[in-house]
Amino acid sequence: MTIQRICCIGAGYVGGPTMAVIADRCPQVRVQVVDINQARIDAWNDADLGKLPVYEPGLDSVVERARGRNLHFSTDVEASIAAADMVFISVNTPTKTKGLGAGQASDLRWVEACARTVAKAAKGHTIVVEKSTLPVRTAAAIQTILEAASEGEDQPTFSVLSNPEFLAEGTAIRDLETPDRVLIGGDDPAAVEALAEIYANWVPQQQILRTNLWSSELSKLTANAFLAQRISSINSIAAFCEASGADVREVARAIGTDSRIGLKFLNAGPGFGGSCFQKDILNLVYLCRHFGLPEVADYWESVVALNTWQQHRIARLVVQKLFGTVTGKRLAILGFAFKADTNDTRESPAIRICRDLLEEGAQLAIHDPKVTAQQIARDLQQEAAPQPDALSGTGSWAEAGSVEDAVTGADAVLVLTEWHHYKVLNWMALAALMRKPAWLFDARAVINPEQVRAAGLTLWRVGDGEG
Numbered sequence: 088m089t090i091q092r093i094c095c096i097g098a099g100y101v102g103g104p105t106m107a108v109i110a111d112r113c114p115q116v117r118v119q120v121v122d123i124n125q126a127r128i129d130a131w132n133d134a135d136l137g138k139l140p141v142y143e144p145g146l147d148s149v150v151e152r153a154r155g156r157n158l159h160f161s162t163d164v165e166a167s168i169a170a171a172d173m174v175f176i177s178v179n180t181p182t183k184t185k186g187l188g189a190g191q192a193s194d195l196r197w198v199e200a201c202a203r204t205v206a207k208a209a210k211g212h213t214i215v216v217e218k219s220t221l222p223v224r225t226a227a228a229i230q231t232i233l234e235a236a237s238e239g240e241d242q243p244t245f246s247v248l249s250n251p252e253f254l255a256e257g258t259a260i261r262d263l264e265t266p267d268r269v270l271i272g273g274d275d276p277a278a279v280e281a282l283a284e285i286y287a288n289w290v291p292q293q294q295i296l297r298t299n300l301w302s303s304e305l306s307k308l309t310a311n312a313f314l315a316q317r318i319s320s321i322n323s324i325a326a327f328c329e330a331s332g333a334d335v336r337e338v339a340r341a342i343g344t345d346s347r348i349g350l351k352f353l354n355a356g357p358g359f360g361g362s363c364f365q366k367d368i369l370n371l372v373y374l375c376r377h378f379g380l381p382e383v384a385d386y387w388e389s390v391v392a393l394n395t396w397q398q399h400r401i402a403r404l405v406v407q408k409l410f411g412t413v414t415g416k417r418l419a420i421l422g423f424a425f426k427a428d429t430n431d432t433r434e435s436p437a438i439r440i441c442r443d444l445l446e447e448g449a450q451l452a453i454h455d456p457k458v459t460a461q462q463i464a465r466d467l468q469q470e471a472a473p474q475p476d477a478l479s480g481t482g483s484w485a486e487a488g489s490v491e492d493a494v495t496g497a498d499a500v501l502v503l504t505e506w507h508h509y510k511v512l513n514w515m516a517l518a519a520l521m522r523k524p525a526w527l528f529d530a531r532a533v534i535n536p537e538q539v540r541a542a543g544l545t546l547w548r549v550g551d552g553e554g
């Protein structure tokens with residue numbers, strides 16, 4: 088079975104870049120990415136590559152090479168499914184906000200809607216691939232919906248595969264072009280090999296792992312849980328370093344050089360953000376409770392609890408260091424995205440920290456090279472507005488067009504995202520624009536401490552017992 092036409096439902100952070108790379112690496116395959124969001128599809132089709140809906144280094148050149156050749160974006164979902172031999176489901180699976188499992192279980196309404204649309208529109212034999220991150224055994228539900236459409240002669244037939252995505256935002260193109268591994272779960276060997284053949288166009292065979300469906304679904308949740316657990320572990324030690332005079336970076340290097348532990352994912356910071364770590368762990372917690380494993384559920388839930396605590400801890404510490412009050416004080420916030428090199432703010436640590444500071448009556452000047460003011464307003468649930476009476480106790484925020492604008496007149500600067508630009512700032516010049524005594528809170532530990540101290544600023548760095 089050789090795949091000639093792929094349809095991907097969902098043109099988001101995963102569907103867009105993943106399909107762009109598949110199209111780029113497999114010019115013989117026609118790739119159609121569809122979405123119900125017209126504005127998103129228009130942005131993917133925009134002649135100006137600066138307007139793509141997802142910001143990822145390198146994405147623009149991949150899209151430029153493949154778009155219009157064998158990569159197409161459209162809202163014509165059913166026709167694209169009908170024409171495809173293989174359909175990827177790459178839609179959002181956020182945490183449920185109400186009903187059974189609210190706050191923990193994944194909301195599968197969009198995945199189920201996709202399965203029903205595929206059941207209705209598919210022609211011939213169609214391989215359906217779960218690309219979204221899903222609870223274990225979701226493939227069984229998808230299979231049941233599809234089988235209902237297969238009854239009777241001349242009806243379409245289906246094989247369901249799990250092929251979770253491991254890309255990280257900010258490095259998506261690199262992760263897709265040189266993945267550590269590709270994982271394919273399924274019980275139809277011909278379908279598994281058909282998908283493996285696509286990846287084999289650029290991924291070495293030994294890095295294409297084949298498992299059963301449930302192992303593949305669970306491996307994705309487990310990978311994210313293990314990665315997030317490392318961040319909570321190092322953040323817990325960062326707090327202890329601050330209390331004891333140790334330095335978390337020295338501790339991280341000391342333990343990370345043990346090859347059994349490894350150096351990656353040991354950067355202490357303001358806690359993990361992003362659309363997936365928290366959602367996927369909470370989903371794991373929900374499933375463990377469902378399967379009668381409360382101790383396992385509690386274990387993983389503590390990873391999220393520690394993360395939330397770390398974010399509140401940083402906001403609280405800023406207030407305490409600034410003489411117990413930030414009411415009416417101008418605080419420069421450098422970075423609002425959940426990590427560098429993305430415009431994504433989902434679950435960004437900056438959101439919780441800024442909300443806590445607004446609650447304390449602070450006046451925030453927020454700078455981020457890629458996040459729009461409209462997005463910040465949505466995340467803070469508050470429009471940008473100057474506060475006429477700074478001491479009224481009501482917090483407010485405004486967008487700062489440059490770092491200089493943000494810090495002018497500020498009592499403190501908070502570095503919340505590790506954008507490269509923030510690592511090379513001239514603190515001597517910036518300190519001169521601030522109100523004294525002035526503070527720098529480096530929640531990412533990316534600023535040169537000597538330069539900051541030489542500029543007369545008082546420095547707090549995450550995990551630094553000397554700071």
Ligand code: NAD
Nearest residue numbers: 097098099100101122123124178179180197200219220252
């Ligand atoms: P996203 O919200 O950016 O994109 C999802 C898209 O699906 C949206 O554009 C939405 O309009 C579209 N959609 C929803 N229902 C639809 C339907 N019935 N028909 C057509 N289009 C529909 O989400 P994302 O960040 O791309 O994540 C998608 C999945 O991939 C999630 O399960 C997520 O957990 C997983 N994942 C995400 C990342 C990441 O870095 N963002 C990495 C790995 C895995």
Ligand code: UGA
Nearest residue numbers: 252253254255256352353354356358359360361363425426
């Ligand atoms: C993460 C995983 O790394 C991907 O493998 C996975 O595919 C993806 O989730 C997903 O399922 O959505 P992503 O969230 O895009 O990718 O980015 P990461 O690099 O993992 O960073 C997540 C958060 O952890 C960020 O807020 C980052 O700043 C923080 N982090 C990361 C740290 O605080 N310290 C570290 O050492 C590493």
